Amino acid sequence: MPFASRQSIPPSGCRKPDDTWSNWEGRFIMDLASEKARLLQRDAEWAAAAYEGRDLERVLSYWTDDAVVFVPGLPPVAGKEALRQYVQGSMQIPGFRISWTSTAVTLSPDGNLAYMFSQNAVTMNGPDGTPATTEGRGVTIWRRESDGEWRCAVDIWNSQV
Template identity: 30%
Template sequence: MRWSFLCLMACVPLLAQQLQLDPLAKPAPSSNMSAALTDPTLSPGVAFLYQLEARFAQETARGGGKAFASWFADDGVTLANGKAPVRGRAAIAAQATWDPKDYQLTWTPQGGQLSPSGDMGYTWGHYEGRAKDHNGNPVTTSGRYLTIWKRQPDGSWKVALESSSDEPPSAGDCCKLP
């Protein structure tokens, strides 16, 4: 009995520390992340990162580019396919000006890892952007993304680097000659 009590007392600070690190104790996952968030095979660290992704995606869906940019660290970087790097949250915000009524960006994590020290991690997965062209026709872009997360000195988590690239060619399309 005493051993159980001592084990419980030793675990309480660790649990309290984890709860302080997790600002998303009760996330409301977006529909495209529900399956990922409920996957019982995820490690606690990856589940935590997926919760960050869910909140990031939800706020971006509601607030568009402004909300997207708010998730970046002051020195965060974006790397987009075929574009120059964008460095710093202010520069990212200056370029991320889309309104969610005009452009919807969604993404789903497919993998990730939290560092052993618990202060950095990454997620990767599939994204999709939906808009309409000048004639009102639907336009969809899709591809892969990588997000590197970093815990800030105040305990919050911010995006240190986000990278995206176009969807890879369909199987068999890679080797066709023109």
């Protein structure tokens, strides 16, 4: 009976039609640099959508259905419906803008979780109508969903004041 030895299968793996990689045992292997770049790009797209503050559904689409957001000074905001109310309320605050830049993606060994650190700024009008900005830092935990897309599962930040 013919068989293939370990030596006859490239140790670097085999590319599948769906552009994933597997090793000789059939285990999933990913290109870490590409996956990190993909996640940073997705986060940058989310930040742009949030900054524009016009498309509620687009902003919400970057969170998992069971996401939890830890907002400074408030109870945790858990689940898509609670997030919808929170984001919609934020978008209605005069002068509200949020921006962030994330760096240093770290992936779990199985490639299904990741976390990133960020620097952020939240702006809204003060009582006299003058914009006031608070700078902060944050951590997001991302999960690869069953559709293969990365979505944020945990989002926490605080101010640097």
